[in-house]
Amino acid sequence: MRILLSIIFSFLTLLATPISKDIDFINIYKDVKNTEKITLMIYTTKSCPQCAYMKQKVFKDKFIKNILDEHFSILQKDVQVDELPDGFKYFGIPTIFFIDKDANKLGEFIGSCRAKEFSHKLKEIIKKAKN
Amino acid sequence: MRKSILILVLYTTLFSFEQIHITKLLEEDECQNCDFREANLSGLDLSGCELQNSNFKNANLSHTNFFMADLEKSNFENAKLDGAVFWKANLSGSNLSSISAIKTNFKGANLNNTIIKNSNFNSSISWKANFKNAKIQNTDFTKSELGSANFYNNDLRNSSLNSAILWKTIFHNTKLTKKQYEYINIEEGIIK
Numbered sequence: 001m002r003i004l005l006s007i008i009f010s011f012l013t014l015l016a017t018p019i020s021k022d023i024d025f026i027n028i029y030k031d032v033k034n035t036e037k038i039t040l041m042i043y044t045t046k047s048c049p050q051c052a053y054m055k056q057k058v059f060k061d062k063f064i065k066n067i068l069d070e071h072f073s074i075l076q077k078d079v080q081v082d083e084l085p086d087g088f089k090y091f092g093i094p095t096i097f098f099i100d101k102d103a104n105k106l107g108e109f110i111g112s113c114r115a116k117e118f119s120h121k122l123k124e125i126i127k128k129a130k131n
Numbered sequence: 132m133r134k135s136i137l138i139l140v141l142y143t144t145l146f147s148f149e150q151i152h153i154t155k156l157l158e159e160d161e162c163q164n165c166d167f168r169e170a171n172l173s174g175l176d177l178s179g180c181e182l183q184n185s186n187f188k189n190a191n192l193s194h195t196n197f198f199m200a201d202l203e204k205s206n207f208e209n210a211k212l213d214g215a216v217f218w219k220a221n222l223s224g225s226n227l228s229s230i231s232a233i234k235t236n237f238k239g240a241n242l243n244n245t246i247i248k249n250s251n252f253n254s255s256i257s258w259k260a261n262f263k264n265a266k267i268q269n270t271d272f273t274k275s276e277l278g279s280a281n282f283y284n285n286d287l288r289n290s291s292l293n294s295a296i297l298w299k300t301i302f303h304n305t306k307l308t309k310k311q312y313e314y315i316n317i318e319e320g321i322i323k
Contacts (some may be wrong), residue, residue, distance in 0.1 A: 049279035050238075050258050053298050059320075070232060092218075092238075111256065114296070 019085040020103040028073045029101050038106065039099040039127050040054070041075040043090050050112040051094040061115035067122050072098075098125045148190070156180065178216075287311060 019025050025041075028034050044051035058064055059074070068074065077084055079093060088097055091110070098106040106128050109121055144180040152165035153172075154264035171191045178198035185205045192207075194214040202217075206222040212232040219239045228248040237257040248268040255275045270290040278298040286306040297318035304323070307315070315322055 042177075049299065053278050055298070057298055112258075112278070112296070 001057050002088055017083070017086060018030050018103065019088065019099060022085050025085070025099070025103070028075065034073050035101060037073045037101075038071055038125060039075050039097075039101075040072045040078060041088070041097045041099060042099075043077050043084070043088075043093050043095045045080050045093060048093050054094050054096075054112050054118075058112070058115050058118050064115050064119055065120070067119065067126075071122070071126050098129075100129055152185075156182070173211075 009018070019041075025039060028037075028039055042051070042054065044055070059068060079090065084090075094110075094112065096109040098108065100106055107121075107125050109118075113121075141175050145214055146170050148170035152167060153170060156162040156165065156167075156177070157175075160177075160179065162185065162274075163181060163183045164187045165182065167190050168186055168188045169190060170187070172187075172195050173191045174194045176196045177200055178196050180197070180200045182205060183201055183203045187210045188206050188208045190207075190210045192210055192212050192215050194208055195212075196216045197220045198216055198218045200217070200220045202222050202225060204223070206226045206318050207228075207230050208226050208276070210231075212230055212235050214234050216233070216236040217240045220235050220237075220323060221241045222245055223241045223243040224245065225242075226246045227242075227250055228246055229282045230247075230250045232250065232252045232255050234254045234256070235252070237255055237260045239259045240257070241261050242265055243261055243263040245262070245265045246272050247262075247265055249307065250270045251273075252270060252272045252275050255272070257275055257277050259279045260277070261281045262282045262285055265282075265285055267287060267290055272295050273291050273293045275295045277292075277300050278296050279300060281301045281303070283301075283303045283306045284305070285302075287302075287309050288306050288311075292311055292314060295318075297315050297320035300315070300318070300320040302315060302320060302322045306323075
């Protein structure tokens with residue numbers, strides 16, 4: 001089973017394209033108001049309760065929503081449906097990647113947490129993006 | 132002197148694991164009805180292994196990967212499971228008493244009909260885990276992520292759910308304290 005999964009994963013990796021050529025990523029920065037924003041790319045599936053919690057509860061928390069609206073653009077990738085960009089491997093879902101406009105990975109977050117903890121992560125990423 | 136050595140050998144034989152079982156497990160990815168008492172299996176990748184009816188009493192299983200392993204009716208009494216992964220594992224009918232399962236991943240695990248007494252599940256990640264008919268007593272679920280987990284026919288009154296994520300967690304026919312009941316409602320859990 002592990003060998004089969006490794007073969008499938010290796011095959012999918014060969015097919016992957018870099019994030020800088022990902023059409024959804026490109027479209028985010030086509031919009032002028034997003035030029036200074038950080039892309040928050042979340043890997044998810046329809047049947048992932050942790051993903052639903054992050055999207056429906058944490059991202060919609062009033063304080064988090066304000067930070068997201070001001071500093072981030074959200075990009076969702078369904079790991080069972082969408083083509084995943086090269087260089088953004090994951091072990092479990094949800095996995096959240098933070099990417100700047102030049103396609104540099106600023107950080108990642110695996111799993112779920114409460115809004116307060118997530119706000120610390122967001123602030124850390126904003127600080128990193130400014131440096 | 133010889134008597135002491137004999138007693139020591141007998142003691143070791145009676146209360147610790149069988150090396151032959153560990154060898155079998157590592158070579159064949161399966162070992163049913165096996166004896167792993169006191170064994171140190173920490174950090175091993177045992178994903179998908181067939182380990183039904185095995186005995187892990189007092190074993191060190193911290194950071195061991197049991198992804199999709201079948202551990203039905205196994206004994207984990209007093210074992211150390213901190214940081215281990217039981218994602219989608221089958222633990223039904225197992226004894227999880229007096230275990231330490233801090234930050235352990237039980238996502239989607241089958242914990243039906245388990246015995247969970249005097250255990251520490253602090254900060255465990257147990258989304259969508261199934262606790263149907265589990266006999267839960269005096270267990271600490273503080274800061275656990277129990278979203279979408281399913282509790283059915285349980286008594287949680289002397290266990291702690293403090294600061295646990297209970298978003299869409301189902302509590303069906305489960306005995307709760309008034310304080311737990313109020314907390315579940317705040318957390319958007321579902322009480323049936």
